[in-house]
Amino acid sequence: MKEILRDIGAIARALDSISNIEFKELDLTKGQYLYVIRICENPGIIQEKVAELLKVDRTTASRAIQKLVIKGFVDKRFDAHNKKNKHLFPTEKSLALYPLLKREGDYSNERALDGFSDEEIDCIHHLLERVRHNIEIDWDYVKKGQQRHY
Amino acid sequence: MKEILRDIGAIARALDSISNIEFKELDLTKGQYLYVIRICENPGIIQEKVAELLKVDRTTASRAIQKLVIKGFVDKRFDAHNKKNKHLFPTEKSLALYPLLKREGDYSNERALDGFSDEEIDCIHHLLERVRHNIEIDWDYVKKGQQRHY
DNA sequence: CGTTTTTTGTTGCAAATACAACAAAAATTT
DNA sequence: AAATTTTTGTTGTATTTGCAACAAAAAACG
Secondary structure (H helix, E strand, O other), X not given: OOOOHHXXXXXXXXXXXXXXXXXXXXXXXXXXXHHHHHHHHOOOEEHHHHHHHHOOOHHXXXXXXXXXXXXXXXXXXXXXXXXXXXXXXXXXXXXXXXXXXXXXXXXXXXXXOOOOOHHHHHXXXXXXXXXXXXXXXXXXXXXXXXXXXX | OOOOHHHHHXXXXXXXXXXXXXXXXXXXXXXXXXXHHHHHHOOOEEHHXXXXXXXXXXXXXXXXXXXXXXXXXXXXXXOOOOOOOEEEEXXXXXXXXXXXXXXXXXXXXXXXXXXXXXXXXXXXXXXXXXXXXXXXXXXHHHHOOOOOOO
């Protein structure tokens, strides 16, 4: 059987490692850049959805965002009509940072796809979307405490 | 530009999360399954190479393997001709566990590729290998303290 | 309308992760 | 052969990560 998961894991760890090193000087510690980018691109989003986008635990997102609020990267606003949801907004500080974060991500993407034709880029893009969708199903299932049978 | 890194990150986190939950009952804490599998498949490998395969920091691998030795999953043997290298071997305990770990990985792979034709599987496999190779270059570069320009 | 379930969020732990800084052996260069 | 660089490995310290366990609001259900 053709194995793709190990490559995906290694690629993801390598890229995360690179970004963490590069963003250290921006006062963003491990993983925080992920949240800043998502909140900049989805102002008003709630924590639960951020965790779902990133596929991290709800508690991890909770604490990461707490830190970002303290550091002044994120604003947490309460909904007038809903006492439970807390909407997240980027501050001026993150908005100013966003272009740099985006450029780094784009650069990594270009580097990752170095030597790929337009057709190949299209192809891997679509295939990965399908993998993501497939895996989301199992993630939701296992995260809810269900057992997979293998 | 077509963005593939976010999907790769999300897929990797989701899969890692699933495996960690499923392997908890085997007394393997977060991430340890990765090391056990690699050492079972590459008996005699040294730590530095494990870190390189997985794309984790050398210090992370060092401590993870320390724990695995204490727990009886890994044997560390010294080389008679080389005082620096420490060769890693699976114990009976890990070898007994290996088939289960492998089966889980294979199952996740199947789930990830659900609905894919043989051609599509081949395609994503080759394209990911190329991405991995591309990213390895930058990983080595940045990990050695060099600056990327973006 | 009242009860049950789901959603959203937080803390208490326990543990992994990784940058700095260091050390020593091995390999390379001069 | 001696000096330098690279490889391999470890600890100190700071931080993230996430399962349990909990809470409260909101939504679904009878």
